[in-house]
Amino acid sequence: MRGFYGNVGMFIRALAYILANGPDGLRQTTEDAVLNANYIRRKLEDLYELPYKTASMHEVVFSDKRQAARGVKTGDIAKRLIDYGFHPYTVSFPLIVHGAMMIEPTESESLEELDLFIDAMRAIAREVEESPELVKSAPHSTRVSRLDEVAAARKPVLRWRG
Amino acid sequence: MAMQGIGKVRAHQTQNEGLVFEKSSPGKKAYKLPPLDVPAVDASSLLGEAHRETLAALPELSEIEIIRHFTRLSTWNYAIDLGMYPLGSCTMKYNPRVNEFVARIDGLADAHPYRPESLAQGILEVIDLLQRCLMEITGMDAITLQPAAGAHGEFTGILLVRAWHESQGNARKKVLIPDSAHGTNPATAAICGYAVENLKSNADGGIDLEALERQVDEETAALMLTNPSTIGVFESQIHRIADILHAKGALLYMDGANMNALVGKARPGDFGVDVMHLNLHKTFSTPHGGGGPGSGPVACKAFL
Numbered sequence: 001m002r003g004f005y006g007n008v009g010m011f012i013r014a015l016a017y018i019l020a021n022g023p024d025g026l027r028q029t030t031e032d033a034v035l036n037a038n039y040i041r042r043k044l045e046d047l048y049e050l051p052y053k054t055a056s057m058h059e060v061v062f063s064d065k066r067q068a069a070r071g072v073k074t075g076d077i078a079k080r081l082i083d084y085g086f087h088p089y090t091v092s093f094p095l096i097v098h099g100a101m102m103i104e105p106t107e108s109e110s111l112e113e114l115d116l117f118i119d120a121m122r123a124i125a126r127e128v129e130e131s132p133e134l135v136k137s138a139p140h141s142t143r144v145s146r147l148d149e150v151a152a153a154r155k156p157v158l159r160w161r162g
Numbered sequence: 163m164a165m166q167g168i169g170k171v172r173a174h175q176t177q178n179e180g181l182v183f184e185k186s187s188p189g190k191k192a193y194k195l196p197p198l199d200v201p202a203v204d205a206s207s208l209l210g211e212a213h214r215e216t217l218a219a220l221p222e223l224s225e226i227e228i229i230r231h232f233t234r235l236s237t238w239n240y241a242i243d244l245g246m247y248p249l250g251s252c253t254m255k256y257n258p259r260v261n262e263f264v265a266r267i268d269g270l271a272d273a274h275p276y277r278p279e280s281l282a283q284g285i286l287e288v289i290d291l292l293q294r295c296l297m298e299i300t301g302m303d304a305i306t307l308q309p310a311a312g313a314h315g316e317f318t319g320i321l322l323v324r325a326w327h328e329s330q331g332n333a334r335k336k337v338l339i340p341d342s343a344h345g346t347n348p349a350t351a352a353i354c355g356y357a358v359e360n361l362k363s364n365a366d367g368g369i370d371l372e373a374l375e376r377q378v379d380e381e382t383a384a385l386m387l388t389n390p391s392t393i394g395v396f397e398s399q400i401h402r403i404a405d406i407l408h409a410k411g412a413l414l415y416m417d418g419a420n421m422n423a424l425v426g427k428a429r430p431g432d433f434g435v436d437v438m439h440l441n442l443h444k445t446f447s448t449p450h451g452g453g454g455p456g457s458g459p460v461a462c463k464a465f466l
Contacts, residue, residue: 004275005289006308007455012270013261014446014457015292018299020260026299027426033255034423037394040248052367052393058423059250059394087240090250094342094392096363102250102392106422113246143178143238160183 032107033058036114040103043118047125051097058106064099067128072135074099077124079146080138084120179234186221192228251344251392253422253444261447296440300418301431302461312419315439315458316350316386322437323384323413324354326466330411334383340369342393344417347386356383367393369403378410388417389430396423404434413437421445437462 005011021029034057041050041060048062064074078088078101090102105114127135139145206213223231240247247254265271273285293305309315320337327333337351340361348358359377364370368391378385385407390396397403404414416430416438422445424430430438442448442457450456 007310007457009265010442010448010457011289011292012265013448014442015288016261016264017447018295030425030427054366054395056394057390057396061393087247089248096342103248104250105248106253106255108256109246117246
């Protein structure tokens, strides 16, 4: 158990958020979070496979099934999103969806930002059809492209040896 | 590279940046100590074996070089303040500036855990009010704010479940976990001494009621359920799920990772949840950055 009262600085921030929004505001954030996820779902479901058709709440999970037929996986699409200036969605989770692409926009995003994201995802779907290698070798706009993620986690180099 | 003009955030990633050690040059300093205005003492006699004869192998740079190095590195980061961060399950919402303003108010920012309670009434009121808000939002009867993260909250919650079963004379042996669960759920159950039993999802990605009925028995301590599930679907049979568990004396634990879909709309305490955790850094807009600090409050029903 955490000492004393816990991370008190976070309690102040959370309370400020709750009081600043009030009951109606909090309800509105919930509605907007659900609306934003469903907007993305509706705008992308013609290009990306939707493994579960049940109504979405605050996040939507696609699979890379159609893109995988062209040799492009969820991780490749996520890396390509970096080139379009977005942080990737959650890759390969939950495990019950093969090639999962888990997208949670939250209520914070404006319609304009959501549309930019949707445009990027639609552009990537086109690239998968026209030039899959471009997506498979992404990102192209970063200092380093694809790291050996397993080695980085298992054998990190933490000390400078001149 | 055909970008069709889409995309917004462009970090200054094209600029090379060596390690701070590579930039080091002997004798450079970022500081200058003021003249000694206290009696000089012999460091080696004070420090004994801990006194070192040689300098530590630290990089030597001027202040502006250090500032530029870390400022450049900071521009390589992606953050919610730069653009959309659609990392599912993590609820990477904007952290409103008013939160930071309030957290910096002198009386709150200066609160110290060793301050006597008579002088800490303000911060205690903040804590108490937050607890009451969170109990109202979740529909639960009691809460602790101490756990420092979601996984920490799960651990606290399942230890609570275990302690309650022990008080009933049998700690029980297993915890049921859907195959769609966050990986921390089975880890928590195992660390708390329970066998983890996998519960297969139905065709809608939700709990398979028939499988649940088959698998819940008198040795089942709890079901750890995420609602909405990790595919973002609300468990429409949640009352039935709670009834099946309670009929066998098992408890319903809710992973509150997805509470951002429920606040102000539905209360876990009203749909049969016995104990749950929240993530203030997800649903309640406190920062995720730099590894925290997070906060994973645990709320439960009165009988616990």
